[in-house]
Every structure is written in C-alpha cells, then in structure tokens.
Amino acid sequence: MTSSSTAAREAQYLPPSDLAANYKRGIQRDFVFKPHPSSTIPGSTRIKKVENFYVRPRWLFVRIETEGGVVGWGEGTLEGHTEAVQGSLADIARRIVGWDAMNIEDIYTYLYRHRFYRGGEVLMSAMSGVDIALWDIKGKVLGVPVWQLLGGAVRERCEVYGWIGGDRPSDVLEQAKARKAQGFTKVKMNATESIAWLDSPHALDETVNRLAQVKSIGIDAGLDFHGRVHKAMAKQLAQQLEPHRPLFIEEPLLPGHVNEMKDLYNKTTIPIALGERLFTRQDVRPYFEAGCIDIIQPDIAHAGGISETRKIAIMAEAYDIGVAPHCPLGPLAFAASLQVGFATPNFVICEMSWKMHYNTGGFDLLTYMTNPEVFEVRDGHIDLLTSPGLGIELNEELIRSEAEEAAKLEPWINPLFRGPDGTVREW
CATH class of the missing domain: 3.20.20.120 (Enolase-like C-terminal domain)
Structure with missing residues (x-):
C-alpha cells in the first residue's frame, strides 16, 4: 500500500465551526447578583399571603408574598376547570402560610404526599401555581434568574x-x-x-x-x-x-x-x-x-x-x-x-x-x-x-381589576364537539 493511499484513509480533522469557536468557553453571561434587602433578615422569607386571580382569556395566576415583601407569581391554569383549582388553592393557602418559601422541595413534597390522595390534574395544577411562584420568590430573594x-x-x-x-x-x-x-x-x-x-x-x-x-x-x-x-x-x-x-x-x-x-x-x-x-x-x-x-x-x-x-x-x-x-x-x-x-x-x-x-x-x-x-x-x-x-414583570393593578371583572363571568370552557348522530366526540 502506498503512503498516499494510507494518507487518504486517515481521519481528517476539520477546524471548529463558528459556533464552536464562539462557545469554546461555554455560555458566558456577565451578571451582578443583587439579593433582595430582606434576604439578610431572619424570618423574612416566610409565606405571608397566598392569593389567586382568574383573568381573561382563561388563565389563573397565583400570587405569594413573603414577610419580607418579596412577591412571587405563578400560574395554575387548568382550562375548563378553573373553579376546581381555585378551591384547591384555597385549601393549600391555609396550609402553607408561615412556611419558609425558600424550602420549595419541602413544600412540594408536603402538598403532594401528605394528604394520602395525590396527583390528578386539579391538585397538580394548584400545586403548579404555588411551585412556580415559590421559584420566582427564590430567584428574587437571591437576585438570580431561575x-x-x-x-x-x-x-x-x-x-x-x-x-x-x-x-x-x-x-x-x-x-x-x-x-x-x-x-x-x-x-x-x-x-x-x-x-x-x-x-x-x-x-x-x-x-x-x-x-x-x-x-x-x-x-x-x-x-x-x-x-x-x-x-x-x-x-x-x-x-x-x-x-x-x-x-x-x-x-x-x-x-x-x-x-x-x-x-x-x-x-x-x-x-x-x-x-x-x-x-x-x-x-x-x-x-x-x-x-x-x-x-x-x-x-x-x-x-x-x-x-x-x-x-x-x-x-x-x-x-x-x-x-x-x-x-x-x-x-x-x-x-x-x-x-x-x-x-x-x-x-x-x-x-x-x-x-x-x-x-x-x-x-x-x-x-x-x-x-x-x-x-x-x-x-x-x-x-x-x-x-x-x-424574568418577567406584571401589571398587578391590571390583574386585580381584571380579576374583579372576570369573576362576574363564567370561566372559559372548551368547545363541545358532536357527530351527525348527536354523540359527543373528542375535542
């Protein structure tokens, strides 16, 4: 075998792509972390209040506030089941007031496991709204994105x-x-x-x-x-x-x-x-x-x-x-x-x-x-x-005023599909 044919069979190492060169040291972002002032005050991260707001077109927002004044927002929208989730959130709210909002896993585990019956779309959607709000709080307290x-x-x-x-x-x-x-x-x-x-x-x-x-x-x-x-x-x-x-x-x-x-x-x-x-x-x-x-x-x-x-x-x-x-x-x-x-x-x-x-x-x-x-x-x-x-900022005044208006209306329900013979079909 000639040396030229051997060389032709050797692996060819191409130069790195533009993207590879750009990210050769990983994802680089310069951040200045600015923890919330309450982060240095003992007890400031305890949950003070849990609220929920049904707003049009069909969303259910959850607001949690800490003793230190940090507000976290979450969403527990369950299309077509708004009132059921609101009922679950009322139950959750009375249970977790006073808990440390920073202990997200502890709160999640309690809400999921402690009541024997677990899972399902209603409870999990209510828990979702709370959980997302708690991560929002934690990021704001520490001054970092989630x-x-x-x-x-x-x-x-x-x-x-x-x-x-x-x-x-x-x-x-x-x-x-x-x-x-x-x-x-x-x-x-x-x-x-x-x-x-x-x-x-x-x-x-x-x-x-x-x-x-x-x-x-x-x-x-x-x-x-x-x-x-x-x-x-x-x-x-x-x-x-x-x-x-x-x-x-x-x-x-x-x-x-x-x-x-x-x-x-x-x-x-x-x-x-x-x-x-x-x-x-x-x-x-x-x-x-x-x-x-x-x-x-x-x-x-x-x-x-x-x-x-x-x-x-x-x-x-x-x-x-x-x-x-x-x-x-x-x-x-x-x-x-x-x-x-x-x-x-x-x-x-x-x-x-x-x-x-x-x-x-x-x-x-x-x-x-x-x-x-x-x-x-x-x-x-x-x-x-x-x-x-x-990473987003909300107009709380608009949310509260819209929730008052939306409360006068029936929550969103999904369309009804029926076949030519009158039977209900999958939507």
Whole structure:
C-alpha cells in the first residue's frame, strides 16, 4: 500500500465551526447578583399571603408574598376547570402560610404526599401555581434568574413555535405566512376537526393537504391530533402524513393507551409527542419504559410546576427523549417553561400562545406584562431571560381589576364537539 493511499484513509480533522469557536468557553453571561434587602433578615422569607386571580382569556395566576415583601407569581391554569383549582388553592393557602418559601422541595413534597390522595390534574395544577411562584420568590430573594438555580444555562435562547388554524383548522397557509413574518420558523396546528371513531378515509385528505400547504413556504409544522383521532383512523393518518414529514404528531391517541401507542410508534417514522395530560413522573414512566414516544410535553401549569417538570425532563434524558413543554397558556407558565428550557440539555422547543386562537377579547400573552420585549421572537427563538426570578414583570393593578371583572363571568370552557348522530366526540 502506498503512503498516499494510507494518507487518504486517515481521519481528517476539520477546524471548529463558528459556533464552536464562539462557545469554546461555554455560555458566558456577565451578571451582578443583587439579593433582595430582606434576604439578610431572619424570618423574612416566610409565606405571608397566598392569593389567586382568574383573568381573561382563561388563565389563573397565583400570587405569594413573603414577610419580607418579596412577591412571587405563578400560574395554575387548568382550562375548563378553573373553579376546581381555585378551591384547591384555597385549601393549600391555609396550609402553607408561615412556611419558609425558600424550602420549595419541602413544600412540594408536603402538598403532594401528605394528604394520602395525590396527583390528578386539579391538585397538580394548584400545586403548579404555588411551585412556580415559590421559584420566582427564590430567584428574587437571591437576585438570580431561575435557570441559575437549576444548574445554569446550557443555551442562550429557546426555540418556540406558534399556532395556526384554530380548533377547526382552516386558512392555514395565510396564517403560516403571518407566523413566518413574525419571526417563527416552526408552527403547530390541529390535525383534524371533529372526527368519528371510524370515519371515511377521505376525512383525512384535508389534513394532508394543509400540511403540504404550510411546508410549501419553507416552514416546519407539528400536527396535534389532540386525542380526537381514535386508533382506526390514527394509523391511517400517520401513514398518509409520513411523505410530508411533519415535525411531530402530538397525542395521536388518547392518554392511557400505552400498548396501542407502541404499536403506532412501530408503524411510523414520524416523531411522536405527548404529555399535556400526564402530570407526574409516575404518569410518564409507562411511556418511557415502553419506548413509544420521542418527545415529552409536560405542561408546567399542570405538571407540578418547575419542580416536577424539571424532574420529568431529567428522567426523559435517560430514555433519549426530548422535552417540548406544552404551553397554550399565559405569560407566567411560558416564562417558567423557558426557565426550565434554558437549563435543560434535552429541551427541544416550547409552545407559545402569542396571538393564539384562544386569546380573544383583547387579551393576549403580553397583556399583563410591563416588559413584553423579553418575549420577542427572533429567528424562531426567545433570548435568555436575565432578570431575577421568572424574568418577567406584571401589571398587578391590571390583574386585580381584571380579576374583579372576570369573576362576574363564567370561566372559559372548551368547545363541545358532536357527530351527525348527536354523540359527543373528542375535542
């Protein structure tokens, strides 16, 4: 063998990429930590008051104040179950007043384990609102953003996607163009309208056409089956979508169908995502162990807040599963999701409700914020939030006045879908 042929077979070491050179010393941010004045006063971090505010379009905010005057905000929105969560929050409030707000894990463990009956969407959503507020407090007391408390930043920006199409998907091409102009590179839309347990195969044609339209402008799209599509139709739809390569399919089957999900997983190459209706590590465990999903989507306002969402994310990494927080909700849930994303290696993308179809009546993601610029979408991403706590500032006066008005109205409920024969269908 000649020396020249030997040299041709040797490994070629290329120079580092621009990104590698830029981050050769890791994620660099210059911070001046400014702890809150009360941090030096014994007993100042005890919980003084817990309040909740239902505000339009459909969000439930939690406010916790310490004896030292630090205010933390959280979100326990559970769409369609507002009053149930408010009842749970009233119970939680009387239990934790006087506790040290800095001991988040102790409070979380008490609220989850002590009352024998545990888990479920109502209790976990109430706990989420409290937990997020406690992390906000801790960050503000210590003068650091929450991601610093979770181990520090592993990225400088989080990728996000916006919604198109609405509950009954339509006009997706024009809406996709608008999203692209707003700075998004990825979107999500509902896969189908109301659909029967066994429907005509032609009921799926429009779904395929919509995906093709959106992708024609150079933007990626995830498809949310929303649990509407039962097994007989789901496997047909996944097969028809595969040539068009959606970003992922979400909730292709209803929660609880682990074996059926595994069967579907083995029939398609499309990434499968789910998790908005799973609330704890115990809930996600069967899906992880079955190897039937690629992306877990915990909703931080339902899944125990930052504490449990972070644990689910760490657990997911052991199974090579990415994390894409579900978040069609308010600014507090979104900020909390981003804080987890900034510190989580297997984070992939986060849902963003800005200009979403649920945000009606002049109420939107930025309505209650006084620093909306921190949520600016640039090249499909949100930059690192650097202020203490969750990194957002709220107009408390507006929240209180709106809560008074919203209390006179019925809370938001989800639409009702029925088939031609009158039977209730999955929404």
